[in-house]
Amino acid sequence: MNKLVLNSESLNNVLENKIISRDEIIQIYEDSKNNPNELFSTAQKLRKKFKENSVTFSKKAFFNIVNLCKDTCSYCTYKAEPGEEKTSLMSKQEIKQLLNIAKKYRCVEALFVTGEQPEQRYQEARDWLKTNGFKSTAEYLIHASELAIERGLFPHTNAGNLDKEDLKELQKSNVSMGIMLENISERLTKKGMPHYLATSKKPKARLEVLENTGKLRIPMTTGILVGIGETPMEIIDSILAIRKLHEKYGNIQEVIVQNFQPKQDTLMKNFPSANENYFKIVVALTRIIMPKMNIQIPPNLSPNSYHSFLSVGINDWGGVSPLTPDYVNPEFSWPEIKKIEQDSKNAGFELKCRFPVYPEFFSFIGKELRNKMKEIEDEEGLVKQEYWK
Numbered sequence: 583m584n585k586l587v588l589n590s591e592s593l594n595n596v597l598e599n600k601i602i603s604r605d606e607i608i609q610i611y612e613d614s615k616n617n618p619n620e621l622f623s624t625a626q627k628l629r630k631k632f633k634e635n636s637v638t639f640s641k642k643a644f645f646n647i648v649n650l651c652k653d654t655c656s657y658c659t660y661k662a663e664p665g666e667e668k669t670s671l672m673s674k675q676e677i678k679q680l681l682n683i684a685k686k687y688r689c690v691e692a693l694f695v696t697g698e699q700p701e702q703r704y705q706e707a708r709d710w711l712k713t714n715g716f717k718s719t720a721e722y723l724i725h726a727s728e729l730a731i732e733r734g735l736f737p738h739t740n741a742g743n744l745d746k747e748d749l750k751e752l753q754k755s756n757v758s759m760g761i762m763l764e765n766i767s768e769r770l771t772k773k774g775m776p777h778y779l780a781t782s783k784k785p786k787a788r789l790e791v792l793e794n795t796g797k798l799r800i801p802m803t804t805g806i807l808v809g810i811g812e813t814p815m816e817i818i819d820s821i822l823a824i825r826k827l828h829e830k831y832g833n834i835q836e837v838i839v840q841n842f843q844p845k846q847d848t849l850m851k852n853f854p855s856a857n858e859n860y861f862k863i864v865v866a867l868t869r870i871i872m873p874k875m876n877i878q879i880p881p882n883l884s885p886n887s888y889h890s891f892l893s894v895g896i897n898d899w900g901g902v903s904p905l906t907p908d909y910v911n912p913e914f915s916w917p918e919i920k921k922i923e924q925d926s927k928n929a930g931f932e933l934k935c936r937f938p939v940y941p942e943f944f945s946f947i948g949k950e951l952r953n954k955m956k957e958i959e960d961e962e963g964l965v966k967q968e969y970w971k
């Protein structure tokens with residue numbers, strides 16, 4: 583039997599709900615490099631089978647709490663040093679003001695983002711927290727999340743490698759949380775590689791955080807970063823690591839497949855953007871590895887072609903803000919929601935607004951939060967049109 587027949591057999595197995603092995607996935611990747619059509623059409627069949635004809639997004643406001651970060655990744659412009667812009671924490675007053683504006687814009691999600699454990703490295707962060715009566719950034723995030731709930735927004739925190747106690751406390755006010763796995767490869771943490779100066783990106787450390795979220799039953803968004811110098815095997819192993827976590831704990835609500843875009847003033851400024859064909863193959867592989875998973879690409883990072891990913895397996899656009907920038911990728915504005923809606927419609931999909939937690943994970947959420955969600959929820963567990971349009 584030749585390899586292409588084997589490839590078709592494996593893809594047919596996926597359509598029949600059989601789990602495929604690492605060897606089969608590698609073979610599918612090898613056979614699809616030059617002609618990915620069969621892989622793409624299988625991914626799309628699965629997407630339609632499990633996610634039907636809608637594509638979701640979360641209407642959010644991005645609360646950029648602080649850019650100080652104890653680590654340094656070679657591709658990042660988010661991290662700032664003391665003396666640069668945005669190194670004191672966003673004040674309570676600023677948070678309240680933005681929450682009020684977000685409510686007027688009919689946002690549903692309050693996304694809280696910080697650099698990695700700023701107070702571990704910077705006196706400036708320690709001083710700010712002490713002056714404002716907080717023991718840690720995590721404690722301040724809990725306070726910020728409570729402010730969001732009071733105003734009818736639903737928090738989703740992405741603050742890096744939080745410890746189990748902090749996760750447990752944040753869980754009370756966050757309907758979901760996020761941390762990118764990025765890649766499982768130790769090689770990418772070696773000298774000269776993007777995660778060399780980022781201990782929080784060590785695969786073992788990231789996996790431990792994700793394991794803890796599983797034990798705590800926190801609905802988690804995680805994902806992979808495509809095109810930072812990884813090998814195809816390393817990306818396949820990273821997707822498989824996420825599948826394994828989800829098989830064990832069942833708490834991964836969504837996988838972001840994010841394409842690398844080089845940024846000025848970083849060590850990787852001359853590194854090429856992720857190749858689009860390779861990126862699409864990775865998206866489609868993610869779908870066949872986890873057929874029922876919610877899979878998103880960020881539309882702002884593929885501004886001219888994001889809609890074409892609707893035919894390789896995605897079913898979500900992630901968080902999109904009508905009022906705040908993507909502070910992690912400030913040079914890439916989000917398309918307007920109306921444009922995303924039209925582009926999705928042209929591709930045959932209806933745009934719907936979801937909560938930062940997907941309906942499949944509502945049973946993970948505390949009663950009080952669920953009751954608040956019900957005030958604006960439709961019969962599918964999504965946000966009623968009149969509350970976001």
Ligand code: SF4
Binds near residue numbers: 660780
């Ligand atoms: S990517 Fe995250 S961990 Fe790495 S330097 Fe930027 S803020 Fe810090």
